[in-house]
Amino acid sequence: MTAQARTWQGELREAVSDLTPGVTLAVLFLIFVFLVGAFAPWFAPYGEGEILTNESFEPPSDIMWLGSDYLGRDVLSRLIYGVRITLFLALVITFLSFFAGVGLGFLAAAFGGRVDMWMSRVNDAMLSFPALMLALIVINSLGSSFVVLVFTIAFIDMTRVFRVSRALAVNIMVMDYVEAAIVRGEGKGWIVWHEVLPNALTPLAAEFGIRFTYAILFISALSFLGLGVQPPQSDLGVMVKENMQAILYGEYTTLYPAFGIALIAISMNVFVDWLLQRSSAKLPDEI
Amino acid sequence: MSILEILGKRLVFGVGTLLFVSVLVFIGTEILPGDVAHAILGQGATPELVAQIKERLGLDQPLHIRYFVWLGNFVTGDFGTSLANGADIGTEIGRRASNTIILALCTTVIAVPLSIILGLAAAVKPGGIVDRAITSSSLALISFPDFLVAVVLVTIFAVKLRWLPAIASIRPSYELVDWIRILILPVMGLTFTILAHMVRMTRSAVLNVLSSPAIEMAILKGVPRRRLLLRHALPNAFGPIINVIALNLAYLISGVVVIETLFNFPGLGRYMVEAVTNRDVPIVQTCAMIFCSVYIILNMTADILSIMANPRVRYKK
Numbered sequence: 001m002t003a004q005a006r007t008w009q010g011e012l013r014e015a016v017s018d019l020t021p022g023v024t025l026a027v028l029f030l031i032f033v034f035l036v037g038a039f040a041p042w043f044a045p046y047g048e049g050e051i052l053t054n055e056s057f058e059p060p061s062d063i064m065w066l067g068s069d070y071l072g073r074d075v076l077s078r079l080i081y082g083v084r085i086t087l088f089l090a091l092v093i094t095f096l097s098f099f100a101g102v103g104l105g106f107l108a109a110a111f112g113g114r115v116d117m118w119m120s121r122v123n124d125a126m127l128s129f130p131a132l133m134l135a136l137i138v139i140n141s142l143g144s145s146f147v148v149l150v151f152t153i154a155f156i157d158m159t160r161v162f163r164v165s166r167a168l169a170v171n172i173m174v175m176d177y178v179e180a181a182i183v184r185g186e187g188k189g190w191i192v193w194h195e196v197l198p199n200a201l202t203p204l205a206a207e208f209g210i211r212f213t214y215a216i217l218f219i220s221a222l223s224f225l226g227l228g229v230q231p232p233q234s235d236l237g238v239m240v241k242e243n244m245q246a247i248l249y250g251e252y253t254t255l256y257p258a259f260g261i262a263l264i265a266i267s268m269n270v271f272v273d274w275l276l277q278r279s280s281a282k283l284p285d286e287i
Numbered sequence: 288m289s290i291l292e293i294l295g296k297r298l299v300f301g302v303g304t305l306l307f308v309s310v311l312v313f314i315g316t317e318i319l320p321g322d323v324a325h326a327i328l329g330q331g332a333t334p335e336l337v338a339q340i341k342e343r344l345g346l347d348q349p350l351h352i353r354y355f356v357w358l359g360n361f362v363t364g365d366f367g368t369s370l371a372n373g374a375d376i377g378t379e380i381g382r383r384a385s386n387t388i389i390l391a392l393c394t395t396v397i398a399v400p401l402s403i404i405l406g407l408a409a410a411v412k413p414g415g416i417v418d419r420a421i422t423s424s425s426l427a428l429i430s431f432p433d434f435l436v437a438v439v440l441v442t443i444f445a446v447k448l449r450w451l452p453a454i455a456s457i458r459p460s461y462e463l464v465d466w467i468r469i470l471i472l473p474v475m476g477l478t479f480t481i482l483a484h485m486v487r488m489t490r491s492a493v494l495n496v497l498s499s500p501a502i503e504m505a506i507l508k509g510v511p512r513r514r515l516l517l518r519h520a521l522p523n524a525f526g527p528i529i530n531v532i533a534l535n536l537a538y539l540i541s542g543v544v545v546i547e548t549l550f551n552f553p554g555l556g557r558y559m560v561e562a563v564t565n566r567d568v569p570i571v572q573t574c575a576m577i578f579c580s581v582y583i584i585l586n587m588t589a590d591i592l593s594i595m596a597n598p599r600v601r602y603k604k
Contacts, residue, residue, distance in 0.1 A: 133579055
């Protein structure tokens, strides 16, 4: 068989034919949710803060498909805007943490020796700090704003990404093709860019999904505690918190955003599992 | 290296980590010293009053001296007073910590055996029906936010069926029956938040051991599957499983904070969240130190137990 250059179209076609019904559903749901988030103003029937009725927790009706919230706002519209903020924050956080974490992880692996030892040690020390405690301390000192939330959670995630990407890179650095490149006289930067990165891409993509889910759950938890996104802006966690009393009125208002978070996270986890199984790639370990 | 040396090394590392964390907690909370004085005085802050408060709280001292004073006070159990109402933090912490410990202990007693049983059941026949059911439901459970299961439980048991209270406030007159009634829902919610991770990790720890040469040898000898699992695999998986348990009890920390807030349970977690909301620095410091110490000590204990569970280390002279 002749070696053939694989195009991305070919790869994509192959991947699509590998999809199982469950994974297809998960992927379609994720695409749908991202579209809804991106074009929230087009999807939402009403404005985010528009008060439509004086009644709290009105049951679902033709006018308000999911009823009203504690202030008489349309739950469906707020859900759509909430998804937008949750996804936006989680994406920014995950990209930031990968940019820093993968960069530093590959750097440590490429240089090895003392550089690697010290970077890993500092990172391990950071990992000994429970994530929620770190976030609470920072929020206590600096207050809660988008910038504080994004950088704090991205930093927490970065320590995990560093570990995984360093371990991946260390395993790749001992491969024959890397040795060949070293003998050829290629520099460290070239090797990281042309040998390490392409070979670590699939496990890193899976890790991206895991960290993205983690970021969503983490922001939601903080918002639920009242320490994350601050009203009038609201993400899904804030919606769960502010509509908790609805349960006592026999309405399920607070369950919609809670299940929204869970569905996004489950879909992402199903997709990540499929990705890992399909490529038989392994993540160094789970944290 | 003898086992004592290994253990000693781990112990020193643990103490070092504790010190490192205490520095972070201190710097993280004291980084805005002006704000503490302003927080106490609120609108009526004049430069003289601010200076007076700073002197009273020792804020005029250099940072490293304040750190050592603070650490010394913490270690000797002097946690200071609340900025919000001047109450002694130690008394409040004692009351709240015992509530949280009860909550955490009940959860541990239920969650640990349950997850080991489920993890083993899944590992008996990888890819079988039981395994697929347990693996996929735990994957779903991992994706649930901490509060989801609890909210669903409250909806069913407290609102629809009216069997249990939705709020877990505690009165001094409470007897054992009342305690059990208020604890059931929080303990169930908390169990679900840590169960999935423990089941998945127990399963993979057992499967890992099952693929070792010693077990392959036993299979070839014709040892029956059940005996293989309980007599050959389980004892060897103890080290990793203990590790799994300790790591996941650490998950309890964030679970406790969320669940206590949800149920209005008067524990340490809710105390800390309220303190962060009010920027009550001494309380935040104390709670953070307690939670972090528990986390680090749990991890250290896990490491030490798994070192001791490994015969290759134990019998080395």
